Amino acid sequence: MLRGDAKVSEHAREAVHAAAEAISYVPNLAARTLVTGRSDSIAFLVEETEERMFADPFFLGMLRSAQEAVAVAGLQLVFTVVNRPEDQQRFLAYAAGGHVDGVLLLSLHGRDRLPQRLEALGVPTVLSGRPLSGRRRLWYVDADNVGGGRLATAHLLESGRRHVATVTGPLDMCAGQDRLTGYRSAVEALGRGVDESLVSIGDFTQAGGHAATIALLDRRPDVDAIFAASDLAAFGVVRALRETGRRVGEDVTVIGFDDIPEAADQEPPLTTVRQPIAALGTAMTRLLLDRIEGRADLPRRTVLPVELVRRQTA
Amino acid sequence: MLRGDAKVSEHAREAVHAAAEAISYVPNLAARTLVTGRSDSIAFLVEETEERMFADPFFLGMLRSAQEAVAVAGLQLVFTVVNRPEDQQRFLAYAAGGHVDGVLLLSLHGRDRLPQRLEALGVPTVLSGRPLSGRRRLWYVDADNVGGGRLATAHLLESGRRHVATVTGPLDMCAGQDRLTGYRSAVEALGRGVDESLVSIGDFTQAGGHAATIALLDRRPDVDAIFAASDLAAFGVVRALRETGRRVGEDVTVIGFDDIPEAADQEPPLTTVRQPIAALGTAMTRLLLDRIEGRADLPRRTVLPVELVRRQTA
DNA sequence: ATCGCTCGTGAGAGCGCTCTCACAGATCCG
DNA sequence: CGGATCTGTGAGAGCGCTCTCACGAGCGAT
Numbered sequence: 199m200l201r202g203d204a205k206v207s208e209h210a211r212e213a214v215h216a217a218a219e220a221i222s223y224v225p226n227l228a229a230r231t232l233v234t235g236r237s238d239s240i241a242f243l244v245e246e247t248e249e250r251m252f253a254d255p256f257f258l259g260m261l262r263s264a265q266e267a268v269a270v271a272g273l274q275l276v277f278t279v280v281n282r283p284e285d286q287q288r289f290l291a292y293a294a295g296g297h298v299d300g301v302l303l304l305s306l307h308g309r310d311r312l313p314q315r316l317e318a319l320g321v322p323t324v325l326s327g328r329p330l331s332g333r334r335r336l337w338y339v340d341a342d343n344v345g346g347g348r349l350a351t352a353h354l355l356e357s358g359r360r361h362v363a364t365v366t367g368p369l370d371m372c373a374g375q376d377r378l379t380g381y382r383s384a385v386e387a388l389g390r391g392v393d394e395s396l397v398s399i400g401d402f403t404q405a406g407g408h409a410a411t412i413a414l415l416d417r418r419p420d421v422d423a424i425f426a427a428s429d430l431a432a433f434g435v436v437r438a439l440r441e442t443g444r445r446v447g448e449d450v451t452v453i454g455f456d457d458i459p460e461a462a463d464q465e466p467p468l469t470t471v472r473q474p475i476a477a478l479g480t481a482m483t484r485l486l487l488d489r490i491e492g493r494a495d496l497p498r499r500t501v502l503p504v505e506l507v508r509r510q511t512a
Numbered sequence: 513m514l515r516g517d518a519k520v521s522e523h524a525r526e527a528v529h530a531a532a533e534a535i536s537y538v539p540n541l542a543a544r545t546l547v548t549g550r551s552d553s554i555a556f557l558v559e560e561t562e563e564r565m566f567a568d569p570f571f572l573g574m575l576r577s578a579q580e581a582v583a584v585a586g587l588q589l590v591f592t593v594v595n596r597p598e599d600q601q602r603f604l605a606y607a608a609g610g611h612v613d614g615v616l617l618l619s620l621h622g623r624d625r626l627p628q629r630l631e632a633l634g635v636p637t638v639l640s641g642r643p644l645s646g647r648r649r650l651w652y653v654d655a656d657n658v659g660g661g662r663l664a665t666a667h668l669l670e671s672g673r674r675h676v677a678t679v680t681g682p683l684d685m686c687a688g689q690d691r692l693t694g695y696r697s698a699v700e701a702l703g704r705g706v707d708e709s710l711v712s713i714g715d716f717t718q719a720g721g722h723a724a725t726i727a728l729l730d731r732r733p734d735v736d737a738i739f740a741a742s743d744l745a746a747f748g749v750v751r752a753l754r755e756t757g758r759r760v761g762e763d764v765t766v767i768g769f770d771d772i773p774e775a776a777d778q779e780p781p782l783t784t785v786r787q788p789i790a791a792l793g794t795a796m797t798r799l800l801l802d803r804i805e806g807r808a809d810l811p812r813r814t815v816l817p818v819e820l821v822r823r824q825t826a
Numbered sequence: 827a828t829c830g831c832t833c834g835t836g837a838g839a840g841c842g843c844t845c846t847c848a849c850a851g852a853t854c855c856g
Numbered sequence: 857c858g859g860a861t862c863t864g865t866g867a868g869a870g871c872g873c874t875c876t877c878a879c880g881a882g883c884g885a886t
Contacts, residue, residue: 224633227609228551229872231542233841239590239611252576262566265593274606276553277591279579292588295541297553319538543842547871 231296240268240486241276241293241301245286245310250403251279254430255458256475257304260326263479264302271487273299286312294319300486302326308370322489324482328372328499337489339481339500341473343373346504347380348387350425350453350471353506355384359423359451363396365410365435367427374402377427377455396421400431407434415442422450423512429454429461429470436464436511451512467509474502545610554582554800555590555607555615559600559624564717565593568744569772570789571618574640577793578616585801587613600626608633614800616640622684636803638796642686642813651803653795653814655787657687660818661694662701664739664767664785667820669698673737673765677710679724679749681741688716691741691769710735714745721748729756736764737826743768743775743784750778750825765826781823788816 231237242264244251251257261277268275276298280286293301293316300322303313309331316323317336325338347364354362364381367374378397385392395417400410407426411434414421424439426432432454436446444450447466454461457472481500488496545551556578558565565571575591582589590612594600607615607630614636617627623645630637631650639652661678668676678695681688692711699706709731714724721740725748728735738753740746746768750760758764761780768775771786795814802810 224605224608226546226872227606227611228542228545229841230609230874232540232546232843232872233874235841237542237611238606241588242591248576248580252572258566258572261591262562265591266562269592269599272602274555274590274592274603274611276588277556277575277579278583278588285583288586289588291538292541292552294538295544297541297551297588540842543871544844546842546873547844549871 235296237297237299238272239274239276239298240483240490241278241289241298242304243289243301244279244304245281245307245312246279246305247281248279254402255460256428256456259458259475260304260479260482263476264483267480267483267487271483273487290315290319293321299490300324302482302486305371306330307368322486324486324489326478326482328376330370330372330375337485337496337498339478339485339502340373341478341502342504343376344380344383346455346471346473347377347425347427348384349380349504349506350455351381351384352387354423354425354451354453354512355388357423357451357512361396361418361421362423362425363398363414363418363421364425365398365400365407365414365427365431367431368401369399374427377425381425400427400434402428402431404430404434404437407431408438409434411435411438412442415439424450424452426452426454429456429458429468432461432468432470432511433464436468447511453506453512457507462509466511469509469512470507471504472507473504477502549610551611551613552586553588553590553612554797554804555592555603555612556618557603557615558593558618559595559621559626560593560619561595562593568716569774570742570770573772573789574618574793574796577790578797581794581797581801585797587801604629604633607635613804614638616796616800619685620644621682636800638800638803640792640796642690644684644686644689651799651810651812653792653799653816654686655792655816656818657690658694658697660769660785660787661691661739661741662698663694663818663820664769665695665698666701668737668739668765668767668826669702671737671765671826675710675732675735676737676739677712677728677732677735678739679712679714679721679728679741679745681745682715683713688741695739714741714748716742716745718744718748718751721745722752723748725749725752726756729753738764738766740766740768743770743772743782746782746784746825747774747778750782761825767820767826771821776823778825780825783823783826784821785818786821787818791816 242261244257265275278289280289301316303323304326306325306327306329313323313325313329313336314332325336328338328340329336351362364378366378369375382392398410398414400406407430424435426435432452435452439446439450446452454468454470457470461468461470481502485496485500556575558571579589592603594603615630617637618640620639620641620643627637627639627643627650628646639650642652642654643650665676678692680692683689696706712724712728714720721744738749740749746766749766753760753764760766768782768784771784775782775784795816799810799814
């Protein structure tokens, strides 16, 4: 009744509140949860190592905006990073047991069926990034990765570069695949076929970008432009380029993806494809909240636009 | 009974598990919480703006280690950042209502009585950093801030610097005060009084460190060494020094505090006092978990040692 | 004055789990 | 072989809330 129903008279409500105050009464939320089925918490789940979660500003940006959006809705965020299968199992029990009302799932790999299992257990789930499998039945918000890859590659091509390579993300993630698809599409739009020796597999990390570039350069010393599938990878690309005596932005131009805050602080400042990280986090959270409210006519997919921000590396 | 009591026979347990599996039964955790009083969650609460929480690697490091430590104990972390009073109120209701078994509280300011209120409501709380008030009754883990401030200042003094200044942290936080105390103590150990024109108030941030240095230099153009109360502040100090035409590490030597990962990547690499961030987070979490278990003879205060890591700015 | 209506209030069931307690059956002792 | 002890099992209370339902008071209409 402390919930503040409409049906109680004014003075009764006040009396009760005063009394509650006096004995410093605090409602037991577990009891409430038991009957209402609502826990007023949602989970923010990242399927990565702690290392990557905390090294990549993308995840941090998503966490930040999700936390903010959840707070304005008056709920709390349960933050979990799962690496090992037993972590996933434990989380599943926690979520299925009703400790959270829904889950925000980041960085789904390969054919992991976690979202399907969560939904089957009645826990609404919203993904960050288009899933590789089950696209029809899952809910997600994503940036326009194909468009972004195309945008970056086209810019490189149009500026007169002849051997435009790409350092990809992990291919077991849709974002990695899509950005590569964008690259291919831009190259093919010129009527050429894609030269596979120009695509080098990375994993979104700086170290991965570095290694992929070294391998690429070994194979194709003549590359004069590189589209890196993430900013972090681009940092690794730049380092590799320097180490092999190339001038970044001159001998080889570079474009990254994400526009994390560090991109502008680089020397030289990184040209990159900006994806609206905060907007992505907010959109995911709002969608999940709406689903929890049971609102109808919600779109299963939301794709946010990206834009090229020109700085000095291309 | 699915909890796995000792008192049930082997085959009965198996039968039940098989049946549970068959109908995909999932225990309702809210019901369990209602009777046991345990929610298997603990809160990680930061009293800062989102901006600072996500800009300062110290907080991120604490979050990371707390998340890891909580996961190995099989619990979940509720991550909250509170700025406004209503956030605090909302969190209080959430915690007092039994949705968390304890709270890890970071960045307590001034005489905020949140920890006392939490404890009064029966929610065990462990602080990061010695509280300004109620030290006797609160539980906390902290780094040796006084010792660190002394270490840095003494090093500057011993290397022959004549006008050793300090850019402090916020003085409404114990860490800010303590590091300043360490500075004073090192200066006084030489038999001199502290020249107050050499202490400039900052706030642990880069912008604050920059502003404090500009003001300091304006007052005392002759400073030849600065102890900054945080690495982020030290970055601001370095920038201000450069902007005013001084050579860092030569005209003016600089020592920071924290040893965040970025410190080593600076140009030149920052000499700093390392505090064991991961160990701090782990110690807090373990202490809280032990308190929740009701273990006795736990120390109310834990102070971890710091060390000077010499790089190139001093 | 009587009837029917609305509005506010109080009682009580039920959410799904854990834990205690009592009992039935098995085991052991003298 | 009877009684005492032990082990495993089942029944039932109770955790603290929300929600429904029935009832009593107050009101306007007849």
